[in-house]
Amino acid sequence: MIFVLRPSATLSDRQRLVHEIEKLGARAHDVSEGSTLAVATQSAPGASTSALGALQALPFVERVLTIAKPYKLAAREAGKGRSVVSIGSVPVGGDSFAVIAGPCAVESELQLRASALGARDAGASILRGGAYKPRTSPYSFQGLGADGLKMLRDVGDELEMPIVTEALDPRDVELVARYADALQIGSRNSQNFPLLSEAGRTGKPVMLKRGMAQTLKELLLAAEYVLRAAPAGAAASVILCERGVRSFDGETRNLLDLASVPALQELCHLPVIVDPSHATGRSELVAPMAKAAVAAGADGLMVEVHPDPLAARSDGRQALRPSEFAALMEKVERLLEIEGKQLATPLRRP
Ligand code: PEP
Numbered sequence: 001m002i003f004v005l006r007p008s009a010t011l012s013d014r015q016r017l018v019h020e021i022e023k024l025g026a027r028a029h030d031v032s033e034g035s036t037l038a039v040a041t042q043s044a045p046g047a048s049t050s051a052l053g054a055l056q057a058l059p060f061v062e063r064v065l066t067i068a069k070p071y072k073l074a075a076r077e078a079g080k081g082r083s084v085v086s087i088g089s090v091p092v093g094g095d096s097f098a099v100i101a102g103p104c105a106v107e108s109e110l111q112l113r114a115s116a117l118g119a120r121d122a123g124a125s126i127l128r129g130g131a132y133k134p135r136t137s138p139y140s141f142q143g144l145g146a147d148g149l150k151m152l153r154d155v156g157d158e159l160e161m162p163i164v165t166e167a168l169d170p171r172d173v174e175l176v177a178r179y180a181d182a183l184q185i186g187s188r189n190s191q192n193f194p195l196l197s198e199a200g201r202t203g204k205p206v207m208l209k210r211g212m213a214q215t216l217k218e219l220l221l222a223a224e225y226v227l228r229a230a231p232a233g234a235a236a237s238v239i240l241c242e243r244g245v246r247s248f249d250g251e252t253r254n255l256l257d258l259a260s261v262p263a264l265q266e267l268c269h270l271p272v273i274v275d276p277s278h279a280t281g282r283s284e285l286v287a288p289m290a291k292a293a294v295a296a297g298a299d300g301l302m303v304e305v306h307p308d309p310l311a312a313r314s315d316g317r318q319a320l321r322p323s324e325f326a327a328l329m330e331k332v333e334r335l336l337e338i339e340g341k342q343l344a345t346p347l348r349r350p
């Protein structure tokens with residue numbers, strides 16, 4: 001349920017409403033936009049919907065909207081138009097198209113800096129890199145852990161790029177949130193509910209990747225776990241990432257479901273980005289799918305860039321060299337013009 005308050009409502013009116021909602025055993029979330037005050041409720045078992053609805057009689061409540069979708073906070077109706085989520089100072093969504101780029105895994109400071117420089121100089125505004133890697137085999141490189149987080153922070157600060165990195169284990173979330181500007185929840189964990197809640201509790205933006213066999217409804221319910229757990233007063237901040245789903249054809253690593261971009265944008269108010277690297281698993285397919293993602297209306301891209309893909313400790317087969325990434329970004333910039341959007345930060349050509 002969303003309570004939209006009258007324009008004359010004051011902050012203390014809103015506090016009173018929150019208090020009344022919580023007295024009825026439900027949880028209140030602030031979903032105010034601009035000067036419109038609004039409060040969404042999450043009914044808990046035992047909270048009576050009709051008692052909540054009766055709060056409509058309060059003099060400062062203008063109207064009450066009931067959201068039929070099971071994901072109440074992520075639903076399109078819960079936002080006022082499409083949400084823009086900022087990672088550090090970089091807006092993702094609206095007319096700001098954000099490109100997140102960097103290596104699959106942080107391997108060394110040298111490798112990370114070379115990748116980040118190539119990414120930034122070509123127009124990426126956010127740096128990615130895994131410090132904790134979700135590897136299929138326990139014998140594969142698992143990431144540098146806390147040392148990798150420190151390298152990400154240092155290189156991000158040096159190049160003035162906010163950083164996003166994956167948290168794999170609820171026990172690491174606090175540490176990851178201390179270093180990162182946004183937390184990534186990977187495909188393999190996109191229905192790890194305790195991890196989603198733990199990430200939400202940090203109040204940091206969460207970039208949530210679609211599970212490899214996850215329906216859009218399940219993805220939105222996973223986002224709901226994050227949104228629900230956010231501390232009171234924290235802005236709703238989840239960015240969804242389409243990265244392909246499992247299919248029967250082994251020629252590409254996954255099947256990139258680009259229709260999910262406009263479909264998700266119709267269902268929810270959260271920004272939706274596309275990861276053509278994990279979706280295809282082949283560097284030569286990354287640029288065509290990245291361009292298609294722009295045309296599909298995505299709010300951004302996540303692309304793996306490595307200075308020496310042949311030497312990469314993970315996902316080298318899908319990594320772009322900095323020069324290939326730069327060539328792609330020139331095309332992306334031109335396509336964005338057609339879409340009426342701009343890169344989140346201007347191109348900084350060397
Ligand atoms: C990643 O982005 O590093 C990653 C492992 O991706 P996914 O969770 O989509 O497989």
Ligand code: MN
Pocket residue numbers: 104105278304314315
């Ligand atoms: Mn990878």
